[in-house]
Amino acid sequence: MTEPEAGLAHVVAQFAAGYSFSFDDFQTDACLKLASGHGVLVAAPTGSGKTVVGEFACWLALRQGTKCFYTTPIKALSNQKFHDLVARHGADNVGLLTGDTSINSEAPIVVMTTEVLRNMIYARSRTLSGLSSVVMDEVHYLADRFRGAVWEEVILGLADSVQLVALSATVSNAEEFGEWLDEVRGEVDVVVSERRVVPLYQHVLVGRRLYDLFAGQAPTEVPLPQSRADVNPELLRLAKADARVTRDDSRRMRGRRVRGKIEARQRASGEGVIRAPRRDGAVEVLQQQNLLPAIFFIFSRQGCDQAVRQMLGSDIRLTDRAEREQLLQIAAKHVGMLTAADKRALDWDTFIEALGRGIAAHHAGLLPVFKAIVEEGFVKGLVKVVFATETLALGINMPARTVVVEKLVKYNGETHAELSPGEYTQLTGRAGRRGIDVEGHAVVFWQPGMDPRALAGLASRRTYPLKSSFAPTYNMAVNLVGSIGRVRARALLEQSFAQFQTDRRVVAMARQASRDDEQAEILWAQAECDRGDFRQYAELRDRIGALEAEAAKERKRDHRAEIAGSLTDLEAGDVFWIPAGKHQGWAAVITPAVAHQPWPTVMTAGRQIVQLADRDVTQPVTAISRVRVPKRFDVRSAADRRQLANSLAARAESLGERPVRTGRPRADAELADEIAELRAQLRVHPCHDCPDREEHARAAEQALRLTRGHERTRAKAKARAQSIANRFDRICGVLDSLGYLDGDRLTERGAMLTRIYNELDLLVAESIRDGVFDDLEVPALAAVLSSLVYESRGDQQGQMRTMPDSPSEQAQSRVRRIWRDLGIVERDNRVERTPAPDIGFADAAYQWASGVGLAAVLDSSGLPAGDFVRWVRQVIDLAGQIAQAPGTEALAPKCRQLVTVMRRDIADFAVDED
Known part of the structure; x- marks a missing residue:
């Protein structure tokens, strides 16, 4: 070992002496690289101790008299890390910044959410002075399609002198990501560990019996080669026996008599009846085998709450008297601000009864203070069973001895899909507590039709590729142009990880295009004709077919766009004519069309409440009249339905029957003329009368298909080669059109937009510019702002809602008009349309x-x-952004007042997850 290497090893040894355990090789290796001045990407399994490397960066900053920022994706993780670092380095040395919380912000170590750091970089905050390193915990979040771009903005925006410490879950393309980091940051080393510190054993629970998944039960410490992933033959036998009871085609059970005979044979053979486990039985099995505490992953909030109620109904108790008392003390410490009425509304009695038994749920629908109680109780070993959604696997530090996965499919927002190997690894990665457990356990519930081999493949593979979700936004564009100018901003975006990954795909596409060229030349040789140039003849035929398809598609596209635009223009209360289908006739709009639900909900002339579909609207529609729809219209209320039906019937009688326009728009005349001209050329071509024409044509058509594919590949490659920069150019085109940019100069509007960090950022800015919020009282302002941040969940879409009062209704109408106008500008610049405002939270925001x-x-x-x-x-955050944005001085006092009145009671509690 050289003298410099010995010096670095001594520094790392000094740091390691402060820990009660010996460092693993990957931790020591990563710390040595940091001590040498390099950045580092550490990719290792959940619970392996990656954060030690981030803590070393903090320790180095204190030692060197510089600053270190420790960033996390969510506020709850920031809060947790803040307390950890305070305990290690003292309150004077550690600060916290999470948007709505600021503690000791100029400390040498500051914990913050990644968005806060992004905002500081754009604002050129003085807090960045003296910054030597940034830890990016959970950096694999950059794949998140909603928030992932922030991570790349930070990586690209940090000063070159800042050392980067990126901590990631195990990803299959860590080397690719590290190569990009090295390219854009310089001297970033990759440290990968696939070994679990605590070995993980895999099981399947059938009824009340726990089976090992693998023969010989080798723990999945590292990825298993297929040759080692031998499935337990007992499970294979059970699967075969189960197949006799379960229909292979539809998974429906056979008739009772047949099933009864098979079950009788199973009992007689000693197999027993093969059943899916019950939750209460599973908990008892885990308790008997000393496998608690456990996290049960259930892929729905409702399912988690239901599971807790099931446990309460089964009389299971997992705590002794002393543990119960400790849990009650933790709960009492956290809920001092809740009134008796609040507790009743939050079903506190059920929560506290389950908690006292060592049982709890954990999901995003749970009040943050409740989650804080569950987390503290679980970390202290007092809560023994937690029923959680998969979001827990991506968030805070809550390892368990055992992880239970009830089903291997989950709803992904669009359909029920099987878990990927990466998702399975992420969930089961929480099993096994370092320093507490000598082994972790993953348990999967048996389900009818389960294939143990497929489960073994899922458990033994580690395929979790990291894919960039980076895309320029309006806010990003004005911040970059204002900071470094348009040309340099464009060049910077071309350095993104998204572009880096795209460029690699472009090379592969070019290779495929070359192979297509070679095959096409062989086919053209087969299509040669002695009467003339058959290639020319084939291209004429192909051109005619393409133009005819284009004409048909254009007619269809124009017609659909016209229909979609007419539906978007409809508002609650509008009366219009449904042109087709079984609901043809007059109808009144109850819930207007929005981005996530482009079909309005209406009351028809037949007094039915329906959501329109393609079959109903074959022509554009127009509002002819209006009826009043109560702001709290309840579809289940017979009185509400009767009142609206009567109003619609009266209006329909006065309007009478309305004829429906039929037929499609005529094709473009120039297109039709061109097709006719080409057909004339085709008829006089010498190859037209060739007796072998169709035989030649078959080879020519294959060649043309390859050529077209080649051209599409080339065009796609060309577009991708500058895809991020081109999107940036189009976004700048929108900003130029609306007066936010003037070349490389930010206008006053542009300066205001730099401080609006929101998915609907430009719509917010345009609404401010239009004066939409100026005359609103605080509750109405809260209602309208909520429509610019809220997104309905799948189970909340289509609820009957209007704005809370007349001023907010008028303001929302103006917001929607601005959104439609903005959509036209975006369409002209080929920019993806801004999502529609969603009023689903307006009434709740108004009341609060x-x-x-x-x-x-x-x-x-x-x-x-x-x-x-x-x-x-979210409403508070947006109001705070508007209050601080340049040029909003007149609106700022009202926004600050909104923040004051809404930040109360449980909304002012320190624990958060966003």
Whole structure:
């Protein structure tokens, strides 16, 4: 070992002496690379101790008299890391910045969310002075399609002198990601560990019996080659026996008599009846085999809450008297701000009864304070069973001895899909607590039709590729142009990980195009004709077919766009004629079309409430009249339905029958003329009368298909070669058109937009510029702002909602008009349309800003408490951004007042997850 290497090893040894365990090789290796001045990407399994490397960066900054920022994706993780670092380095040396919380912000170590650092970089904050290193915990979040771009913005925006410490879950393309980091940051080394510190054993629970998944039960410490992934033959035998009871085609059970005979044979053979486990039975099995604490992953919030109620009904108790008392003390410490009415609204009695037994749920719909109680109780070993959604696997530090996966399919927002190997690895990675457990356990519930071999493949593979979700936004564009100018901004975006990955795909596409060229030349040789140039003749035929298809498609596209635009223009209360289908006739709009649900919900002339579909709207529609729709129209209320039906019937009688326009738009005349001219050329071509024409044509058509594929590949490669920069150019085109940019100069509007960090950022800015918010009282302002941050969940879409009062209704109409106008500019510049505002949270925001209590708001909104708090804070955050944006001085006092009145009670509690 050289003298410099010995010196670095001594520094790392000094740091390691502060820990109660010996460092693994990958931890020591990563720390040595940091000590040498290099950046580092550490990719290792959940629970392996990656954060030690981030903590070394903090320790080095204190030692060197510089600053280190420790960033995390969510506020709850920031809060947790803040407390960890305070315990290690003292309160004077550690700060916290999470958007709505600021503690000791100029400390040498500051923990923050990644968005906060991004905002500091754009604002050129003085807090960045003296910064030597940035830790990016959970950096694999850059694959998140909603928030992932922030990570790349930070990586590209940090000063070259800042050392980067990127901590990631195990990803299959860590080397590719590290290569990009090295390219854009310089001297970034990759340290990969696939070994689990605590070995993981895989099991299947059938009824009340636990089977090992693998023969010989080798733990999955590292990825298993297929040759080692031998499935337990007992499970294969059970699967075969189960197949006799389960239909292979539809998975429906056979008739009772047949099933009864088979089950009788199973009992007689000693196999027993093969059944899916019950949750209460599973908990008892785990308790008997000393496999608690456990996390049960259930892929729905409702399922988690239901599981807790099932446990309460089964009389299972997992705590002794002393543990119960400790849990009650933890709960009492956290909920001092809740009133008796709040507790009733939050079903506190059920929560505390389950908690006292060592049982709890954990999901995004749970109130943050409840989650804080569960997390503290679980970390202390007092909560023994947690029923959680998969979001827990991506968030805070809550390892368990055992992880239970109830089903291997989950709803992904669009369809029920099987878990990927990466998702399975992420979930089961929480099993096995370092320093507590000598081994971890993953348990999968048996389900009818389960294939143990498929499960073994899932458990033994580690395929979790990291894919960039980076895309320029309006806010990003004005910040970059304002900071470094348009040309340099464009060049910077071309350095993104998204572009890096795209460029690699372009090379592969070019190789395929070359192979297509060679095959096409062989086919053209087969198509040669002695009467003339058959290639020319084939291209004429191909051109005619393409133009005819284009004409048909254009007619269809124009017609659909016209229909979609007409539906978007409809508002609640509008009366219009449904042109086709069984609901043809007059109808009144109840819920207008929005981005996530482009079909309005209406009441028809037949007094039915339906959501329109393709078959109903074959022509554009127009609002002819209006009826009043109550702002709290309840589809289940017979009185509400009767009142609206009567109003519609009266209006329809006065309007009478309305003829429906039929037929499609005529094809473009120039296109038709061109097709006719080409057909004439085709008829006089010498190859037209060749007796072998169709035989030649078959080879020519194959050649043309390859050529077209080649051209598409080339065009796609060309587009991808500058895809990010081209999108940036189009976004700048929108900003130029609307006066936010003037060349390389930010206008006053542009300066205001730099401080609006929101998915609907430009719509917010345009609404401010239009004066939409100026005359609103605080509750109405809260309602309208909520429509610019809220996104309905799948189970909340289509709810009957209007704005809370007349001023907010008028303001929302203006916001929607601005959104439609903005959509036209975006279309002209070929930019993906800004999502539509969503008024689903408007009434709850209005009530909360008016001072209505929690119980009443939750009762009327039907929202889970956790969701309610999250959206309240989103409204507060947007109001705070507007208050601080340049050029909003007149609006700022009202926005600050909104923040004050909404940040109360549970919405002001320190624990958060966003």
